[in-house]
Amino acid sequence: MSVDKIALDDSRISHCEAVLNGQRYHYILGIPEHQAFSATIFLIHGWPDLSYGWRYQIPFLIQQNMRVVVPDMMGYGRTVSGPQDAPQSPPADLHLYSIKRAADDIAELAKQLGAPEIILGGHDWGGAVVYRTAQWYPKLVTHLFSICTPYTAPSRQFISLKQMVDGPLPQFGYQIQLSEPGLENDLKAYDQIRRFLQAVYGGRSERGRSCFRPDIGLDFEAMKTIGTAPSLSGQELNHYTSEYMRHGLHGPLNWYRTRLINFEDDLKLGTKMVKQPVLFITGKLDEVLKPAMSTGMENFIPQLRKEEVETGHWALTEAPAEVNKCIGSWLKEIVCKSSVKL
Template identity: 70%
Template structure:
């Protein structure tokens, strides 16, 4: 049976706008039909995603009697994307994201929240839990391991030429090439196809973690399988699955065309800013209970990167799914079941209605 997911115009959720610390944000909001909920869950997306990246988790969490809040992060979708310069690049920092999450929780009257993150969103939820320990009660992260603050600045080049060569693509994202050459609707569409697993007719991938996007070959790229999890396993109704992927691809393309790539790419230009903020943090520990779900086949955030997390996250629960980086949509049933079990046993305990 297919896993339930929201559609862009789904009546079970509302699309809201608000101003957080001077910038307009868009977020998806959902509550159970009866209006009562046991807890508030914020879901934080990463690159190159949107709030809609949590489409399989939103209805599931609503069904578990949760208030669900899913923002488009700074620079993405319908949220503001200030150009920097002249705007301060700190608008795209992790600390700024934490401050905005705190402000949105305050506006919603939620004194305590559970935070879930994926990709950059995983980094954001760990740091938000550290900056706002009275607000964040529990954390779960899909694919993104915890990285403790460093007392020494480590440049991206040093990381790529050292322990994490698979971060080479970030050097391309942080530079000027993509922003200058991926501007039209067709270019953005093919760019997204490449990042979500699109290949040539010969099976050649157009995204490699070590080097980034092959811009020269984007015109011949095929469909993007990771924009619909069912495409990975479904052999029946193949035309329906392909149509669903194309619809999702078009939605993503339209949302990215609102502001272009400048805002999302700025997240890769804040490394030193994030380092300077970490120096002020005053702790390397995440004291809240944490669920970490790794993707066994994630080629960028490899499971090996999570080695030693227990030293900084003493209340850690580990789980793994047979997925690449796009576990939220490739293995949604498995991810949802793991989160459900953790919510019941750890996050809600005796208060659970699950």
């Protein structure tokens, strides 16, 4: 079934900029044609995505009478306009890439847009961001949904990435490769960035070998003969590659270098609960954020609805009709009943 999606030059959206807590952000803005809207919804992407990763959800949510706000997150796409502005760390503070900083920037953008309350949606890292934003700003966030990313409650004990990989989550081994400094230096040229994106978005070698394995990360040997990425069309791959060529991989990879910072921020949070209504949509075939990881979420989220779609990690683009159906039902049955007026 064909699903409507925004084009790169779509007249239904605007490309906007805002300075949020000292950093310049780019965001997509979509407003119903009649200019009136019943709610404001922010969509937060993950790694290695862009605001355009929500291309199938933006027109759907506009049709639901929503004002849709979709930022390129810190270090991605057009959020910084040139190499001289990119927050390189060091010397820039790595806190710029923390979840708490993302929450603060979302709150500031909502303020600038005159939205005292918002709905939040996230995917991948964006899912982690929306949970914590709801906890840091409970009066701002009225409802939230997460695609693929289960809720992880704040812990009083720090667990390193290596401990996690050696223990319960061996499929997070790729994060060790991503957090190391060498990768961003090895992937700088256009063709290198293009192959990297093809690998992460499901491209295989000519012998059918996966070019990105959750347990180890990028397989550079397999990438030499990589084929098409099933989650990105040719035009979309060109767009993603061009956007990543603006600043390289330094900013996006910094999100994997903030584990201790995020832990220290969690210690200040003071709650493990998410009190807002939450929709969690899991990808049944997700090899990284496996459905079993969501076990026990209901202990921390009293108003939790769980749904699942028959797809892998890139559910937003691989199964857009199913994802939109889940979101639409939740909006109608849960969100609209609460009479959100923004």
